[in-house]
Amino acid sequence: MDLDVAVVGAGFAGLYLVHRLREQGFSVKAFDAADDVGGTWYWNRYPGARCDIPTTDYTYSFDPELEKVWTWSEKYATQPEILDYLRLVADRYDLRRDIVFSTTIESAVWDDAAARWRLVTDKGDEVVCRHYVMASGCLSLPKTPDIPGANDFAGEVYFTGKWPHEPVDFTGKRVAVIGTGSSAIQSIPLIAEQADELVVFQRTPNFSIPAHNGPPPADRLAEIAADRDAYREAAKWSRGGVPREVTTIMGTTASPELRRERFEAAWEAGELFAILGIFADQGFNPETNEIVSEMLREKIREVVKDPETADSLCPTDYPFGTKRPCLDTNYFQTFNLPHVRLVDLRKNPIVTIKSDGIDTAQESFGFDAIVFATGFDAMTGPLVAVDITGRNGVTLKEKWADGPSTYLGLTTVGFPNFFAVTGPGSPSVLSNMTVSIEQHVDWIADCLTDMRNQGFDTIEPTPVAESGWNQHVADCAAITLYEKANSWYMGANVPGKPRVFYPYIGGVDSYRAACDEVRSRGYFGFRLSGPVGEQVNDGVVRRLQPDVQLVIETMEAMGLPPLESLPVDQARMFMVMARAERPPGPQVGEVLDGTLPGADGPLDYRLYRPATPGPHPVVVYFHGGGWVLGDLDSDDPLCRDLCAQAEAVVVSVNYRHAPEHRFPAAADDAFAAVQWVGANMVSVGGVPGQLVVAGWSAGGNIAAIACQRARDLGGPDICGQLLITPVTDSDMTRPSYVENGDGYVLTKGLMDWFWNHYADPADRTQPSAAPLRGELRDLPPAVIVTGEFDPLRDEGAAYADALAAAGVDVTHIRARGHTHTSLTMVDVVLSGAPVRAEIFGHLRALFPASVPA
Numbered sequence: 001m002d003l004d005v006a007v008v009g010a011g012f013a014g015l016y017l018v019h020r021l022r023e024q025g026f027s028v029k030a031f032d033a034a035d036d037v038g039g040t041w042y043w044n045r046y047p048g049a050r051c052d053i054p055t056t057d058y059t060y061s062f063d064p065e066l067e068k069v070w071t072w073s074e075k076y077a078t079q080p081e082i083l084d085y086l087r088l089v090a091d092r093y094d095l096r097r098d099i100v101f102s103t104t105i106e107s108a109v110w111d112d113a114a115a116r117w118r119l120v121t122d123k124g125d126e127v128v129c130r131h132y133v134m135a136s137g138c139l140s141l142p143k144t145p146d147i148p149g150a151n152d153f154a155g156e157v158y159f160t161g162k163w164p165h166e167p168v169d170f171t172g173k174r175v176a177v178i179g180t181g182s183s184a185i186q187s188i189p190l191i192a193e194q195a196d197e198l199v200v201f202q203r204t205p206n207f208s209i210p211a212h213n214g215p216p217p218a219d220r221l222a223e224i225a226a227d228r229d230a231y232r233e234a235a236k237w238s239r240g241g242v243p244r245e246v247t248t249i250m251g252t253t254a255s256p257e258l259r260r261e262r263f264e265a266a267w268e269a270g271e272l273f274a275i276l277g278i279f280a281d282q283g284f285n286p287e288t289n290e291i292v293s294e295m296l297r298e299k300i301r302e303v304v305k306d307p308e309t310a311d312s313l314c315p316t317d318y319p320f321g322t323k324r325p326c327l328d329t330n331y332f333q334t335f336n337l338p339h340v341r342l343v344d345l346r347k348n349p350i351v352t353i354k355s356d357g358i359d360t361a362q363e364s365f366g367f368d369a370i371v372f373a374t375g376f377d378a379m380t381g382p383l384v385a386v387d388i389t390g391r392n393g394v395t396l397k398e399k400w401a402d403g404p405s406t407y408l409g410l411t412t413v414g415f416p417n418f419f420a421v422t423g424p425g426s427p428s429v430l431s432n433m434t435v436s437i438e439q440h441v442d443w444i445a446d447c448l449t450d451m452r453n454q455g456f457d458t459i460e461p462t463p464v465a466e467s468g469w470n471q472h473v474a475d476c477a478a479i480t481l482y483e484k485a486n487s488w489y490m491g492a493n494v495p496g497k498p499r500v501f502y503p504y505i506g507g508v509d510s511y512r513a514a515c516d517e518v519r520s521r522g523y524f525g526f527r528l529s530g531p532v533g534e535q536v537n538d539g540v541v542r543r544l545q546p547d548v549q550l551v552i553e554t555m556e557a558m559g560l561p562p563l564e565s566l567p568v569d570q571a572r573m574f575m576v577m578a579r580a581e582r583p584p585g586p587q588v589g590e591v592l593d594g595t596l597p598g599a600d601g602p603l604d605y606r607l608y609r610p611a612t613p614g615p616h617p618v619v620v621y622f623h624g625g626g627w628v629l630g631d632l633d634s635d636d637p638l639c640r641d642l643c644a645q646a647e648a649v650v651v652s653v654n655y656r657h658a659p660e661h662r663f664p665a666a667a668d669d670a671f672a673a674v675q676w677v678g679a680n681m682v683s684v685g686g687v688p689g690q691l692v693v694a695g696w697s698a699g700g701n702i703a704a705i706a707c708q709r710a711r712d713l714g715g716p717d718i719c720g721q722l723l724i725t726p727v728t729d730s731d732m733t734r735p736s737y738v739e740n741g742d743g744y745v746l747t748k749g750l751m752d753w754f755w756n757h758y759a760d761p762a763d764r765t766q767p768s769a770a771p772l773r774g775e776l777r778d779l780p781p782a783v784i785v786t787g788e789f790d791p792l793r794d795e796g797a798a799y800a801d802a803l804a805a806a807g808v809d810v811t812h813i814r815a816r817g818h819t820h821t822s823l824t825m826v827d828v829v830l831s832g833a834p835v836r837a838e839i840f841g842h843l844r845a846l847f848p849a850s851v852p853a
């Protein structure tokens with residue numbers, strides 16, 4: 001067999017691949033170990049098996065006519081109904097003639113000379129193909145039982161993921177169910193209806209909400225009927241693959257009444273995306289997550305009568321949503337039945353399975369049947385189960401020994417013309433699978449068609465693109481709570497599996513945009529070759545931190561006028577309005593407002609004192625805002641964070657602003673303030689000798705200048721300077737101005753506006769405006785922070801380099817994926833938190849050890 005494309009799997013993905021690729025004129029065959037279509041829905045025939053996305057959405061959308069000939073009977077259809085649907089699809093598009101059933105692909109080797117894959121089946125047949133697509137599903141390789149004695153049981157053994165085709169009857173039997181994941185939670189109530197005795201062995205309790213199953217919701221059906229195309233399109237551009245309004249309500253700031261109202265509404269909806277999206281911050285903020293978790297636990301306690309059982313069934317050691325929540329029908333109620341028991345393996349672990357039952361540490365149980373509902377080697381398991389050898393003889397299993405590495409979750413370096421549908425690093429299991437599958441299949445079909453049209457026959461991602469994507473996938477996960485759970489999303493359910501976050505949490509919408517962009521930029525990040533030669537458009541498709549990107553997109557969507565187009569008073573008003581809803585920043589011990597003498601009259605300051613007993617080191621801080629905007633409130637959350645994390649008294653000074661007070665008023669005030677604090681260290685609660693001068697942006701500019709003046713004009717002694725994305729020069733021709741001059745909040749136009757308000761062109765090259773042009777020897781040790789997407793990046797870096805060249809001790813922190821402003825957005829841009837922790841760690845190191853009195 002010599003094919004254009006060989007596909008592994010005949011489930012949702014494989015079926016659509018065969019259809020789509022055949023339509024595009026490719027020769028294609030799919031191979032499946034089963035004797036019929038269905039994939040997941042072929043194997044998972046356990047009692048109660050249903051989808052957990054409403055079936056109105058868990059459906060193909062590629063053909064409107066198909067939607068007319070099929071009607072789902074329930075909100076969450078059963079496995080037999082979904083399998084019937086897939087059989088209908090196979091018949092309707094005559095797919096079976098290109099599917100080879102009862103056949104497993106055991107190995108695949110890339111033949112570089114022929115630019116083809118050579119596959120071998122379990123029957124020993126060879127299949128040669130140009131492209132090889134694994135459409136083998138994310139949850140298709142059941143986990144091998146990792147319990148001692150698992151093979152010794154002489155009674156009936158069942159795996160939920162490989163359930164027999166003939167009916168199983170538990171009537172009159174003593175049955176064990178091991179596991180309390182989705183499969184167990186769906187099957188337990190039905191097994192309990194038959195069994196004489198049912199014992200559920202639970203390692204980790206799961207959150208579950210009632211599915212409220214029944215006919216498909218009328219409102220959803222009406223919405224689809226009204227405009228099917230718009231509905232399906234909205235699904236494609238939604239976060240999870242089901243159209244939903246995304247809330248901006250934060251759990252921490254919502255009133256108790258609003259929290260309850262939103263929770264009960266989601267509970268009534270009985271949908272995963274509803275319960276996972278009650279509050280905007282529940283997936284990020286542990287406090288909000290705990291609010292939701294506790295309401296869910298209350299529901300469990302309301303149902304389960306035995307308090308000890310209820311207690312065991314309440315998850316307490318991972319945030320809600322970080323293990324996939326379940327939908328159930330009478331799951332918790334089942335534990336009130338007299339013949340059903342829960343064994344909490346944390347209190348009473350399994351010692352061994354034996355021929356006639358299970359021994360735990362405290363008890364011996366006899367059983368007639370054991371049901372293993374122990375889950376899957378998820379996502380990577382089915383891919384590395386095939387012996388896939390790429391270029392240079394490296395297998396996929398070897399390459400992924402420390403965790404998967406993909407470009408877009410679709411492709412991987414070293415494996416040309418190899419594609420994985422819903423692979424690791426794609427939204428896959430975190431999304432409505434059918435929407436993600438269609439998107440992947442369409443992308444692959446478009447890609448192969450483009451290649452054929454353009455005369456390429458091989459495609460492979462570049463190492464740069466792949467490592468960039470891996471980084472982006474990790475960045476997206478890092479700001480969520482997912483990494484706190486021992487879930488199969490983290491590979492934690494399979495002993496020895498690398499602990500990384502396997503799927504992509506950035507959203508179906510963002511993901512689709514990235515894939516579309518890759519294609520529209522000439523297969524950006526891919527190497528293509530063929531008779532026409534070679535094409536490489538190398539690069540990283542997503543370099544901004546995901547939350548920074550979200551902030552930028554949100555601001556763009558608001559269509560705000562550029563600040564530089566506004567008169568100064570309106571720009572200031574806008575800044576005040578923009579911060580109305582922002583989180584307040586961390587608690588500190590005390591906040592006091594006062595005045596200190598500036599260069600030309602009193603200046604307001606705000607003092608933040610840590611909660612710990614003083615005295616403390618002192619940081620004099622100058623806010624950002626281009627010498628024109630900003631005040632004591634503008635940088636308040638950042639000052640709190642600085643105070644709390646560096647355990648320092650922070651004196652934030654409101655210097656005079658331009659255009660009312662032009663150059664060098666701000667710099668003069670900054671130096672006066674530093675002198676005053678230096679002279680009043682003890683009275684502000686500071687340790688003499690432990691004074692750091694700090695600032696952000698224009699505040700970093702005047703902080704740097706104050707350090708130069710203190711050196712030249714007799715003090716005070718300054719032990720360090722912290723300059724966060726500072727203005728150090730007036731030269732706007734450096735590459736970062738070209739690369740980042742537009743689109744990253746602080747623009748070149750805005751910087752022009754600031755400079756014009758602040759200083760005459762002739763003054764801008766003086767060291768009091770451009771500290772980079774000053775004398776740099778004998779300055780205090782510096783921590784300098786630059787943002788990758790900041791127009792000021794290169795002048796900040798130039799200052800770090802110049803200080804180092806002048807013999808000053810410098811730590812330069814390059815904030816990857818950050819802009820000029822993003823690090824200051826405390827509790828909004830969560831990816832800034834680890835960077836600030838690093839900054840404040842270095843800041844603490846600037847303080848000399850205090851001399852005991």
Ligand code: NA7
Binds near residue numbers: 052182
């Ligand atoms: P899951 O969700 O992985 O659940 C498997 C369950 O089995 C889970 O409770 C596991 O506990 C438990 N388990 C696994 N190994 C053991 C051992 N050795 N001892 C005791 N208990 C064990 O798989 P499902 O099939 O239920 O659901 C998979 C997905 O399909 C689901 O998320 C939906 O998307 C549909 P653990 O939590 O690992 O401690």
